[in-house]
Every structure is written in structure tokens, then in C-alpha cells.
Amino acid sequence: xxxxLGFDTRAIHAGTPPDPATGARQVPIYQTTxxxxxxxxxxxxxxxxxxxxxxxxxxxNPTIGALQARIADLEGGAGAVCTxxxxxxxxxxxxxxxxxxxxxVASTRLYGGTVTQFSQTIKRFGWSAKxxxxxDTDAVKAAIDEDTQAIFCESISNPGGYVTxxxxxxxIADGAGIxxxxxxxxxxxYLCRPIExxxxxxxxxxxxxxxxxxxxxxxxxxxxxxxxxxxxxxxxSLSAPEPAYHGLKFHETFGNLAFTFHGxxxxxxxxxxxxxxQAAHYTLLGIETLxxxxxxxxxxAQKVAGWLEADPRVSSVxxxxxxxxxWNATAQRLYPNGAGSLFTFTIQGGYEAGVKLxxxxxxxxxxxxxxxxxxxxxxxxxxxxxxLTEDQQIAAGAxxxxxxxxxxxxxADDLIADLDQALAKATx
Ligand SMILES: *Cc1c(COP(=O)(O)O)cnc(C)c1O
Numbered sequence: 001x002x003x004x005l006g007f008d009t010r011a012i013h014a015g016t017p018p019d020p021a022t023g024a025r026q027v028p029i030y031q032t033t034x035x036x037x038x039x040x041x042x043x044x045x046x047x048x049x050x051x052x053x054x055x056x057x058x059x060x061n062p063t064i065g066a067l068q069a070r071i072a073d074l075e076g077g078a079g080a081v082c083t084x085x086x087x088x089x090x091x092x093x094x095x096x097x098x099x100x101x102x103x104x105v106a107s108t109r110l111y112g113g114t115v116t117q118f119s120q121t122i123k124r125f126g127w128s129a130k131x132x133x134x135x136d137t138d139a140v141k142a143a144i145d146e147d148t149q150a151i152f153c154e155s156i157s158n159p160g161g162y163v164t165x166x167x168x169x170x171x172i173a174d175g176a177g178i179x180x181x182x183x184x185x186x187x188x189x190y191l192c193r194p195i196e197x198x199x200x201x202x203x204x205x206x207x208x209x210x211x212x213x214x215x216x217x218x219x220x221x222x223x224x225x226x227x228x229x230x231x232x233x234x235x236x237s238l239s240a241p242e243p244a245y246h247g248l249k250f251h252e253t254f255g256n257l258a259f260t261f262h263g264x265x266x267x268x269x270x271x272x273x274x275x276x277x278q279a280a281h282y283t284l285l286g287i288e289t290l291x292x293x294x295x296x297x298x299x300x301a302q303k304v305a306g307w308l309e310a311d312p313r314v315s316s317v318x319x320x321x322x323x324x325x326x327w328n329a330t331a332q333r334l335y336p337n338g339a340g341s342l343f344t345f346t347i348q349g350g351y352e353a354g355v356k357l358x359x360x361x362x363x364x365x366x367x368x369x370x371x372x373x374x375x376x377x378x379x380x381x382x383x384x385x386x387x388l389t390e391d392q393q394i395a396a397g398a399x400x401x402x403x404x405x406x407x408x409x410x411x412a413d414d415l416i417a418d419l420d421q422a423l424a425k426a427t428x
Pocket of ligand 1: 088186205206294
């Protein structure tokens with residue numbers, strides 16, 4: 001959609017003209033697995049990638065297509081591919097880049113599930129990750145070797161809400177001739193558009209703020225369309241002849257849509273991590289109100305974080321929107337609309353107090369999720385980080401006294417009152 005239109009307009013209209021078949025104004029849920037071919041020649045052309053169209057919903061579906069178009073527009077990308085979850089999106093993003101023996105350089109500050117995926121599961125594909133503190137740009141440069149295929153980071157990171165200097169990392173990736181992949185889940189394109197800052201690929205867990213109400217899991221990979229996959233021999237899946245399509249070269253054939261076509265024609269076709277049309281429908285509805293919601297999430301988070309920081313029962317608060325945060329200057333420079341609404345705080349009284357606080361809260365739901373309209377809480381040391389030693393918990397920002405909050409859309413004063421009474425019970 002036209003760049004002339006503002007973000008709020010595009011959040012509602014991008015990718016979703018009236019349904020061409022019926023005129024339906026809301027995007028219909030195309031609950032179908034397959035599509036009738038016009039004739040045998042049409043079928044053959046679709047299967048040969050000589051014509052774009054619908055074959056089977058593991059590959060493409062109009063409801064999911066509308067969501068892909070809207071997200072690609074909001075992120076400023078050339079194309080997007082949706083997946084069944086955020087974790088699936090991460091594998092789909094890496095798949096065309098990687099091969100046995102190849103590695104990625106990944107931030108140390110990542111969602112815990114991503115640390116596990118990158119440190120354990122991808123090893124079974126013969127891939128590996130080197131974890132580096134991305135604030136140390138010399139260490140990032142030093143970690144890149146001839147088998148490094150990408151740098152991976154989160155814009156705003158889970159669980160601490162720390163922010164990444166994306167332009168600085170993108171410049172390093174550029175210099176090395178490799179793509180930067182940014183997980184933009186916590187920021188959403190309302191707070192951060194990584195492609196405008198030099199990233200090549202953006203991934204999301206749509207499960208969180210993009211859908212915004214804790215209803216469905218989903219993910220997406222957005223491609224900037226700007227990376228030259230043929231500039232070196234480093235990315236043969238995109239630049240060299242593809243045996244599964246009679247020697248077709250994706251980059252040469254599809255240009256700035258090469259990564260997107262590969263994600264559908266090879267990734268979804270053979271890995272099958274496809275989103276379903278119902279999930280796409282919920283996410284399309286969620287994105288319509290994204291600008292309104294994220295503005296309120298941020299305002300509430302700023303208020304709650306400030307209140308917590310001033311409370312003597314609280315030792316520290318990690319929110320990058322606070323002046324006390326080491327990331328505050330970066331947040332103000334690169335994330336002018338706010339530093340999201342996920343952060344942690346440490347409670348006086350350690351593990352016992354953390355557990356009691358979670359049990360004492362009434363409005364906050366104790367769940368392993370974030371980015372809901374409801375405020376959420378989790379005590380990581382007794383749940384998500386339970387299998388780690390105390391030293392490992394502390395290194396992951398999930399020490400025994402750490403409580404993670406995802407601030408929702410309620411009245412901030414009600415959230416503060418709930419924290420106040422639960423802190424009294426936990427530390428009294
Ligand atoms: C939740 C989350 C993921 C994983 O997404 P799922 O939809 O749960 O698979 C990845 N990155 C971040 C930052 C997340 O918060």
C-alpha cells in the first residue's frame with residue numbers, strides 16, 4: 001500500500017481490499033485445504049512456479065495471504081511468510097541460509113525458548129549458534145567466521161526489556177556480507193521497524209502483541225527484499241540451481257521476492273509449519289488496533305515501572321523507559337514511541353517473596369505468555385528457568401528474586417494497587 005498513508009491507516013487497510021469474489025468488507029476465513037485448477041495446463045504452471053496462484057493451504061491461503069501482505073507493509077518489507085508459531089518462524093528464517101557446519105551469531109539477551117532452540121535443537125541439523133553480548137560490537141565482529149550465515153537479535157529483548165542498537169549491528173552484518181535477523185515480537189512495527197534500520201529479515205511471534213489477546217499462536221518471517229543473495233557463493237539455496245524445481249534459481253527468477261518464494265515453495269512445502277486461516281483472522285483483527293493498544297501498553301508500563309522503582313520493597317527495575325536503565329539513551333534514540341511493556345523487577349526477600357507475590361496478585365494472571373490485553377506475571381526461577389542452576393538463572397536475568405511483568409491495558413492505577421497489596425503480603 002502507498003507509503004503516503006500513515007501507520008494507523010495501514011494497520012487497518014494494508015493487504016485487505018474488499019474480497020474480490022463477494023465484496024465482503026472483512027477478510028473472509030477461507031476455510032479450505034485446496035483450490036480447483038482451471039484446467040490441467042493451469043495446474044502444471046502453478047506446480048512449476050511459472051504462475052502464482054493457490055494450490056493447497058500448506059503453501060498459500062487467501063486469509064493468510066492478506067495477513068502476510070499487511071505485515072510486510074507495516075514492517076516495510078518486500079514479502080512475508082506466516083507460520084504456525086514464532087518458533088516455527090525462526091526455523092523458517094534460518095532454513096534457506098543454513099547447512100550442516102554453518103553457524104549464526106546470536107545475542108545473549110533472547111527469549112528463553114529461543115536460547116534452547118539455538119543452543120540445543122538446531123544442533124540436530126548440524127547448525128550452531130555463538131552467543132555474544134551485542135553491546136560489545138568488537139566481540140560481535142570477532143565471533144563472525146567464514147561459516148557464519150546470519151546475526152540474530154531481538155529489538156526489545158525478553159525478559160528484561162533491554163533494547164538493541166540495530167543500526168550498529170546491521171552495519172557489522174553488512175560488512176561481513178551476511179543478513180541481520182531481528183525478532184521484533186516485543187516491539188512490534190509500531191515501536192520499531194528493523195528493516196528501516198538495516199535489518200534483512202524480521203521474525204515475530206504473532207502470538208503476543210500483534211494478535212494482542214492471547215487467543216492464537218502464530219509467527220511470520222518478513223524479508224526486506226534488499227539483500228543480494230547472489231553477491232557471494234554463501235547462500236546457494238537462494239542463488240544456485242534448485243534441484244527440487246528443475247534447476248530454477250530463486251534469486252535470479254524472483255528477485256526481491258526470492259526469500260519469500262523460497263519460504264513458501266521449499267520451507268512451507270517441506271517443513272509444513274503452516275499457519276491456519278482461523279489464526280490469521282484473529283491476528284488480522286488484532287493488528288487493526290495495534291497502534292491504539294501499544295500506545296496504552298507503553299503508557300501503563302512507564303507508570304507501573306516508575307511506581308515500582310520508587311518502592312522500598314523493590315530492589316531494581318529493568319525497564320528501558322526508566323532514566324536509571326543503562327539502555328535508556330538507546331531507547332530514546334531508536335525507540336521514540338516507547339520501550340514496550342515487558343520488564344522484570346527484583347523483589348526484597350528473594351525466591352520466597354517472589355513466589356508469594358505471584359500467588360498474592362489478583363488482577364495479574366500467572367501465565368507463561370506475554371503481550372496480552374490482560375496484565376501477566378511470572379516468577380521465572382520457579383517456572384521457565386527452573387531447570388537451571390542459580391548461577392545460570394542469574395546470567396539469564398532470571399535470578400531467584402526476579403519477577404517478570406507484561407503490562408496490559410487495564411487502568412494503571414488498578415495494576416499499581418494490585419502490586420501494592422501483593423508486595424505487602426510477599427514482604428510483610
Ligand atoms: C514467545 C516468543 C517467541 C516464540 O514464539 P511462539 O509463538 O511462542 O512460538 C519468540 N521470541 C520472543 C521474543 C517471544 O516472546
